[in-house]
Amino acid sequence: MISGDMEIIRRSRQAPQTTAQFDLVARIYPALERLVFGVRLDNARKAFFEEVLDADRVLLVGEGNGRFLKSLIARKRAGYVCVVERSKVMIRLAKDRAGDSGKVGLEFIEADFRAYRPEQDFDCVVTHFFLDLFNPPSQLAIIEKMAESVADGGTWINVDFVPARTLRHEILMSLQYAFFRVVSRIESKRCFDESEAATAAGWTVAEAISYLGGLVVAKRYRKNGLQVA
Numbered sequence: 016m017i018s019g020d021m022e023i024i025r026r027s028r029q030a031p032q033t034t035a036q037f038d039l040v041a042r043i044y045p046a047l048e049r050l051v052f053g054v055r056l057d058n059a060r061k062a063f064f065e066e067v068l069d070a071d072r073v074l075l076v077g078e079g080n081g082r083f084l085k086s087l088i089a090r091k092r093a094g095y096v097c098v099v100e101r102s103k104v105m106i107r108l109a110k111d112r113a114g115d116s117g118k119v120g121l122e123f124i125e126a127d128f129r130a131y132r133p134e135q136d137f138d139c140v141v142t143h144f145f146l147d148l149f150n151p152p153s154q155l156a157i158i159e160k161m162a163e164s165v166a167d168g169g170t171w172i173n174v175d176f177v178p179a180r181t182l183r184h185e186i187l188m189s190l191q192y193a194f195f196r197v198v199s200r201i202e203s204k205r206c207f208d209e210s211e212a213a214t215a216a217g218w219t220v221a222e223a224i225s226y227l228g229g230l231v232v233a234k235r236y237r238k239n240g241l242q243v244a
């Protein structure tokens with residue numbers, strides 16, 4: 016495992032960087048989620064699952080305590096899965112939850128994704144409820160980094176909250192952000208749509224599915240470049 020003290024890469028369009036702390040909530044995170052959303056976020060996490068299953072090299076960014084990883088490992092028969100996750104406790108829980116990965120190569124990297132340097136391109140990157148922690152400049156830096164990490168024609172699956180369009184959703188999101196700002200010191204005070212940054216970084220939306228009455232959207236992005244059928 017690579018240490019979490021990797022130097023943050025300086026770029027000309029450098030985003031202000033704060034470090035979210037999910038160690039404190041790692042163990043209670045699934046229970047908290049169930050309390051508020053039931054199993055509906057789990058349903059959203061299953062979006063475009065076959066695409067991830069079929070990819071040879073998969074990158075999971077901010078995977079948390081490994082619920083998605085467990086279902087992926089249970090079905091995947093070959094290939095390589097790399098988890099880049101900032102929280103030590105989340106990584107420990109994800110490792111325990113995933114168990115034996117069989118013929119699938121599985122690697123955990125404890126690092127801020129912005130400091131991660133992949134040695135080889137990935138075919139598919141997955142972010143679940145991750146980008147909503149960040150303000151637009153950080154989102155752009157992360158999305159650019161993902162584009163650098165994925166081969167042309169490769170896939171990015173993003174499942175996340177989107178800016179609220181109803182009063183009920185707005186109240187729910189405000190409470191959620193207030194909680195995570197205090198407990199996990201997340202950067203963002205509200206939810207920002209990643210679409211513009213995605214386009215700027217060379218990603219095109221191929222498909223989108225709405226969940227929870229439009230509060231959550233799953234998007235399948237394709238990296239521009241090589242034309243894939």
Ligand SMILES: C[S@@+](CC[C@H](N)C(=O)[O-])C[C@H]1O[C@@H](n2cnc3c(N)ncnc32)[C@H](O)[C@@H]1O
Binds near residue numbers: 038060078105126
């Ligand atoms: C809101 S949780 C979502 C976890 C999981 N993907 C899910 O769907 O439940 C965000 C996760 O991103 C991780 N994280 C936050 N900032 C990160 C960063 N800069 N690099 C890598 N992981 C990060 C946190 O530790 C946490 O596990």
